[in-house]
Amino acid sequence: QQILIEQFQDEEAIEIIDNISPDDRAQLFDELPPKIVRKLIAQLSISEREATALLLGYREKTAGRIMTPEYIALKQHLTALSAQESIKAIADKSKISYYLYVIDNEKKLLGIISLKDLIIAPLEQTLEAIMNRDIVYAYTDTDQEEVAKLMQRYDLIALPVVDKEQNLLGIVTIDDVLDILEAETTEDIHKMGAIQSEGDNYFDNSFFQVVKKRIPWLLILIITNIATVFIMSNFEEVLEQEVALAFFIPLLVGIGGNVGAQSATVIIRGLSTDELKNKKTPILLLREAISGGLLGLILGTLTFAGVLVFMGVFALSITVGISLILIVIIAAFSGAALPLLFNSMNLDPALMSAPFITTVVDILGILIYFQLAQVLILNP
Known part of the structure; x- marks a missing residue:
């Protein structure tokens, strides 16, 4: 629209702009450079200028800004x-x-x-x-x-x-x-992917703008993930005694992150569509915790059996199995609780999205895993 407006002759542009409905005209003016907007408004008919000025006087993203005064x-x-x-x-x-x-x-x-x-x-x-x-x-x-x-x-x-x-x-x-x-859906999806959303088309942005949108959240995630490094550095003795513990870290944090992301996704979507409007928060959290417990029990039992068969070390097998059960329960609970917490604070629950849930679960999961390993392997 901007390219067309700039290429039209003045008479052609004014004729088109003057015949656009006021709400569509206000939306177009929001996207055009101020210099062009001032030029176009000055040449509108008095009635259309007043209608446009009325809408532009309201805050963006409100009913007043998007309404049309053309009704019966x-x-x-x-x-x-x-x-x-x-x-x-x-x-x-x-x-x-x-x-x-x-x-x-x-x-x-x-x-x-x-x-x-x-x-x-x-x-x-x-x-x-x-x-x-x-x-x-x-x-x-x-x-x-x-x-x-x-x-x-x-x-x-x-x-x-x-x-x-x-x-x-x-x-x-x-x-x-x-x-x-x-x-709004596009904005929520961007937030759930830890990408800054500014309302413009992501694929029309320059490389610099793309990096600008993505880097802030990634830097935050790096800083928070450093916590896992500090936790692991405190359990060097356990790792030295049972090096095989390191083999299962990706499995545990991966499963935990996925379960947490699943819970967060359904809760965030439920909040955005008002499906959870009449649901009680304690019941929702209990439901997710029980679901996580059942999932953890199934996955933990299968993992315990697999590790025992292929590694032949009971202490290692039981450590991985119990850790997986606890991590899945925590992941399911956290994935539901954090978006609900943000929503109760009048913050956008989409901000507490999959990357952040995964980070929280990673930190708690690593801590649980090595604490169990210290009890069951280092001090059996």
Whole structure:
């Protein structure tokens, strides 16, 4: 869009921009250089300039910023026949959705009517008698992700946006919500991969920008993983007596990391889709801990048998087997607990993603493994 705008003649650019709906125009202006935006705004018609300025006045990623002021609102005293005539007169100037909005003289939102209900209603009946007073709406400062969730939850194709006095200011339509859901999901996936998300297309970034996005989290992970080095350095005596212990470190931390990532993924997704809204945190944690215990018991038993068959050392086998059981339980619990903790602190649970869960499990897993080895092998 930016490339096209820059290549158009001024007259062509203004004609196109002037005919874009206000919400799409505001979104485009957010992406364009300020110099071009100022030039385009100055040449818009007065009505379109005011509509655009209204939207740009709201904070980014809020309902006010993404709403369109092009909607059909009708006074409550109109009859169904009068309303139909009014709609015909203004249809080409408004963004018609499935819903019509009923307001009073001060533009306060009173109710909603579907086009179907208006068409089948008796022609002499007033809108006040037809309308649905049970309204789902958003405020201008409502976060756009919450707007998308509301429309998902109630299967809406448009959502009215009001101010604190319940005055109708605009509507958010389903096409905008689909874009929001895609952007929010992409942002969560980037966070879960420990990549900084700044809203732009990752694959359009330069090599420097790609490195900039990825290096901060990787540096944090390196610093936290140094803890495993310190832990292992404190158990040199155990490793010297049973060198084979080192063979199973990748297996233990790998299994633990994967189990933790699985738990974190389902919890983070459940939080983002509101599936866990009515679930009690202690029950969720207990569920994951029990699941981890069952998984650990199965994997630990199989690993114990495999090590005993191939290595023939009982103390080593039991150490690896018990360690695996405990690590899987801790991993499952941590993978669920840390995103829930972040969510309770009003932080994005996606930040507590697979790489961080894996790091936590690695540190705890190594500590458990060598403590057990010290008890069962060094001091049997």
